[in-house]
Amino acid sequence: MKIGFIGLGIMGRPMAGHLVRAGHEVTGYDLSPVDFEGAFAGSVAEAVRDADVVITMLPADPQVEAVFPEISANARQDALYIDFSTITPQTAQKLAQQWKRTLDAPVSGGEKGAIDAVLSIMAGGSAADFAAAEPVFAAVGRTYRLVGGPGSGQYVKAANQLVVGGAYALLAEAIVLMEAAGVDAAAGLDVLAGGLAASRILDLKRTSMLARDFRPGFRIDLHHKDMGIVLDAARGAGVAVPMGALTAQLVAAARAQGYGGLDHSALLKVVEGLSR
Structure with a gap:
């Protein structure tokens, strides 16, 4: 064609x-x-x-x-x-x-x-x-x-970004928890990746997140835009997305702290800041 x-x-x-x-x-x-x-x-x-x-x-x-x-x-x-x-x-x-x-x-x-x-x-x-x-x-x-x-693809993409953003936030919390407790976080994530907590994000991002390598594959700035779409879509559909709203705030915080050009896995930096 x-x-x-x-x-x-x-x-x-x-x-x-x-x-x-x-x-x-x-x-x-x-x-x-x-x-x-x-x-x-x-x-x-x-x-x-x-x-x-x-x-x-x-x-x-x-x-x-x-x-x-x-x-x-x-x-x-x-x-x-x-x-x-x-x-x-x-x-x-x-x-x-x-x-x-x-x-x-x-x-x-x-x-x-x-x-x-x-x-x-x-x-x-x-x-x-x-x-x-x-x-x-x-x-x-x-x-x-x-x-x-028409429009259905964008609703499904909003759902996708809702899940992806939440998964990054929870993975960030898991890393902070394990490192603060003094355990081997790399070994711990290997175990998580082999069990019910397994995910594509764990497979693709756990090594780079542990290394604090946030070179952009998908920037925080774009995920911030997408979380706005998520909240707007939920409002239009008349449903509550409380975890999505919290994730949107974490992404917004990352952007406000100057991390907008980094990969969305840089939510780890926000979660680390909350624990200091």
Whole structure:
């Protein structure tokens, strides 16, 4: 397929590269010129013109809303629009009202998941459009499901970020507890990873967290934005998320303390500060 890909950042660049290697003709655009396997366009309009599929992978609602008028003005009217960004369900639903074929398809897996093409993709839209998008999803992800109509993918992503943020906070508390008690925290986490407490976060992050290596794979700044979406989605759905609200405050504290550019595992720094 001919694909226009807008947003070649930490996540978008490797995803676009996988699409090229899968045999698709990809034209990408980003505010900052980058090298990738496809063609780099001089504008959004150039990237999306004549594309079968238009993709956005952008930081938040304002960026998606800023480029969408250019997409709608220059893309083919029958093009499939896939938004991999994490935005509010309301914005996703608004875009679906303005374009005939849309999928909100936020992803989980972080930079490593994008590089390894093993992202989890939660899609909202029609079954027909999901079927048409499967070659795209297969190139960049390992798990992809249609979870409902427009906006549904963003609700599932909110649930994902709720669980991920809470898991980081609890892992941080576990590390602080074990280290303060004078036990071998590395050995302790190995045991936790083999039992009911096992998780992907334990598998991927326990070594770097113990080493206080917080180089960003997914920044605190972005998780702060996502926790705002979580709280807004819960309010809209009329449900209480008390643990989510507490996690949102911890993420906000991390950002306020100047850790916004660090990986979201830097919640450990906040928890350490609370115990001093």
